[in-house]
Amino acid sequence: MPMKGRFPIRRTLEYLQKGEIVFKKPVKIMTVNYNTHGELSEGARKFAFFKVPQIQYKNPWVQIVMFKNLTPSPFLKFYLDDGEQVLVDVEGKEYKEITQHVRKILGKSDAVLQAEAQQESANPANFGPKKYCLKECMSEVEGQVPHPGLVPLPKEMTGKYRAKMAASSEG
Amino acid sequence: MFQALSKTVRAPVARILAPRAVLVETVRGRKSRTDPKAKSKIGRIKYPPPVDPEEMVVLKERFTEYTLIMRALRMQFKEEMLRKRYDEETGSLAEARAKQEAEEHQSLMAWNNQENERLRKIRELRVQQEQEQLDRQLREVALARQQALEELVKEKELEILTLQEDAKTFITLENLDQRIEEALDNPKNYNFAIDKEGRVVKKTVMQ
DSSP: OOOOSSSGGGGSHHHHHTOOOOBOTTEEEEEEEEOSSSSTTHHHHHIIIIIHHHHHHHOTTSEEEEEESSSSSOEEEEEETTSOEEEEEOTTOOHHHHHHHHHHHHBOOHHHHHHHHHHHSOOTTOBOOTTTSSBSSGGGSTTSOOOTTTSOOOGGGSHHHHHHHHHHHHO | OHHHHHHHHTSOHHHHHSOOOOOOOOOOTTSOTTSOOOGGGTTOOOOOOOOOHHHHHHHHHHHHHHHHHHHHHHHHHHHHHHHHHHHHHHSHHHHHHHHHHHHHHHHHHHHHHHHHHHHHHHHHHHHHHHHHHHHHHHHHHHHHHHHHHHHHHHHHHHHHHHHHHHHTTOOOTTTHHHHHHHHHHSOOOOOEEEOTTSOEEEEOOOO
């Protein structure tokens, strides 16, 4: 079954995860005003078509609204936490330029993203299911007693041998 | 196990030497609460394992020390972590970081405003040029229309003049008689042939 739509690659996880813009915490709403015809709006149209899905995937809690054919010139408007509104004029710009511009003013920088990724990685001190932790049991660590199900314990460590010894020494 | 022991050790040491008749609580296990006790187990009384008092005393001391140290370590690590988290969120470091972020935000907004200004100027220029072009076009159109009108007027004037000229040769009621006389006096012969250049070639004789 073929993919649906004009550029169905926009719907693939691989494409979405390659999104560059991760907004800072205060950004809550993004509004894109553009026109469906006209060369000046071309960059904004491509931005809305190609980049907005990536942005929404990376920022699921930011509301993104698109307005078409309301104003003569295209622009982006961001509404921040403290009521501040940031206007970005995009008339005549290429869509890659727009992305770079937005990333510079309101996106998290590479350093911050790396630090966050590092923090999120699994804590080796936690033991639990493979999905959340690195190891499930201490027996998986090198240098520790292995799991008796995989490697039989030496006779002296087993409970029944010890019990037998204790019984034979007492009785 | 040790909790059960500690309950009994609180009593004086002499009582421990006797067989301990403490009834340990029953645990449910396989049977439900309505199932009767097994016939072989009706008179059974479970006793906890015997305790050596000297060993008990020594063990108790050691365990108090051990648990004290472990608790102290745990509390210390917990406090360290909490302090770090507090510092990160509401400490002096966080304030400095917040201030720095605010400054960066301000500078980025300023840069954004500059970009907007630059684009605004370009846009104004473009709009102005477009307006000028539009004006020029309108003027040209108006000019062309005016010229067309003038030419029309000229043509009409020429027509009028030619008509006026022709009017002199018209036959009116006054010259009627005169013109009739003239026409009768001068008979015209229209029977002639012309060649390709338009020159008269031959004429028939008037009859």
